[in-house]
Amino acid sequence: MNIPEVAAVDTEALRAALDEAGCCVIIDAASPEQMDAIASELGEHVERSSIGASDFEGHETRRLGSPLPRSATFRDLAMHDAVMASGDHVLGHATSWRFSAAEYIEIGPGESAQRLHRDRAKYDRVEFGFEVEMNGMWAITDFTEANGATRVIPASHRFDADRRVSPEETVPAEMTKGSLLLYTGSLYHGGGANQTDSWRKGLSLQHAVGWLTQSTNQFLECPPDEVTDWPDELLRFIGYAKTGNGLGYWRDSEDPLSAVHPDREFARGWATIRPD
Template identity: 45%
Template sequence: MSIRHLPASASADEICAALAEDGCVVVDNVVRPEVMDEVAHELRPFAEKTPLGPDDFSGRRTRRTGGLIARSPKSRELVMNPTVLGAVGKMLGHATSFQLHLTQIISIGPGEPAQTIHRDQWAFDFFPFPRGYEVQCNTIWAMTDFTAENGATRVIPGSNRFDDKLRFTEADTEPAEMTKGSVLFYTGSIYHGGGANRSKNIRTGINITYNVSWLRQEENQYLSVPLEIARTLPVDLLRLMGYRLGAYALGYVDDTRDPIEVVRPDLARNGFRPVLETQESASFLAAHPQASSDKSE
């Protein structure tokens, strides 16, 4: 099965439908190539200091540079891209909310062999999530063209419906070839891996991943982004980073305060209070009015 491509004008429904069916889809030319150059320029000092991976899975010829929100103002536009957030919101809409899971440049150097084929949701202690219940939605932005020769991410379309803990080789996969500025979407349940770089150039992509807010984030955004920087960020981005309630009572601070108030005390003074943001939560509270005042022991 080949990897489906959609135009940048594709709707959230179209992207989500492709993800539900195949577990992956490429959306072409979401941003101009120059945008990726700007991000690369901002992150170059950090990427150059990033050590190579410590093991075969991370890649001994691969550099993984994180902390993008703190280090690159331009990358925040990618994190908050409307096309991406619309599709992720549809894909993870069964949860009360979703959050930013990680931000990372992945630079695969020449001579790097193919990565072990895996599912990203195995990061959650290999918990066997029910088939069809997605807990994360991933994106990889092409900072350089992705080709089969230079290490394009390799996926097995449709493997989101496969059994868990299966083993595959690079030969079982398809390369997600795409041009600079395009985005590969893939679910946490898709079998995939970084491709072997058989070229003489570095293949670079930005991995920005989102997950349901009741699971722990892979990258600790609260420590990756210093508080003095966090206080300068838009509220919508702060909430996406995790400064929000993950469900009815997950992630509150001290006396059940909304965590946004720690970063933006002015919101508390203005009477800002957390709201439950899904119809399911609203319906639950309507049917169980005592839940709005109950506190767990």
């Protein structure tokens, strides 16, 4: 099976692709200029990126975290229509779902292919029996098979836990700069080998149901006094919100957004679902 491609955000086609293939590419979901802006906003932090920490992270791969506070352009794209439609579809069974992490990944010349994995394995490999993550990858440069495009096994989101996977089953998510690969937390995938002499740049996205711990601690990365001019909806999306039934409140049953805006009135109470 190939990776389904959707030309613009066609929600029906996106939902069908995620159901059947567990993945989808939204062609040209953003402009090349927006991708260049992200690369330049993050570029000044690249000296802080980690390289060579493990086989999984890659020995020729630079990884930079915290793109939300570092890139205003990414803040504008974090709640892209395709991201919201895919999350609502795949994770809509939960009381809420939210941003979990994003990482700028530059795969360098000579990097070998990453081990195939399911992102949701981070949750102690629990077999939930339903999706708990909805992830993605923005193509900051063109993604080609030769430069290390993410490799995926379409429809592998339905594989049983004991099903072995092999690189021969994968296809490269080739896509133009500005396109967006979306995939569920159960889909087998991995970064590709880079056989070129240039860097493959991508911005990897993770989202999860609200009752799971986020991959990166958003309250440390985006502390209340540094996000006062961010839109409420983005703050809610990154975790300044109650979720489940009685999760995420702070202090005296207060709304977490009141930590960002102490001058505003917010309803109190930890419960989000009231039993009859």
